[in-house]
Amino acid sequence: MLQQDTRDLAVVVRQKLFFGTLPRDEPTKMWVGKGSGSLCDVCDQPITSTEIEYEPDFSDRRVFRFHLNCIEVWHQQCL
Ligand SMILES: [Zn+2]
Incomplete structure (x- = not known):
């Protein structure tokens, strides 16, 4: 498992x-x-x-893929 530093993310x-x-x-x-x-x-x-993939869809049909950890960081930064 790769250990990601959330601050770097x-x-x-x-x-x-x-x-x-x-x-x-x-x-x-x-x-x-x-x-x-x-x-x-x-x-x-x-x-x-072995990991969970989050795939948000947007109104303009763009599709992204995130790890659980990564989508949480993205959410925090969007606020
Ligand atoms: Zn990721």
Whole structure:
């Protein structure tokens, strides 16, 4: 397991929010499931099948994938 430092993640999230790589709006839908090996849009690490994958959908049809830990950091930074 990769140990992520939440403070570092918060910096990454703030940068991605600034550059528009990550959305600031509330998702219209949220899918939760087993990881499919896709890269997380926050930490750029794969979400493996032993992890939970969060997939928020937005009104403009953008789709993102996050780890549980990463979506929490994203939420905090959006507030
Ligand atoms: Zn992640």
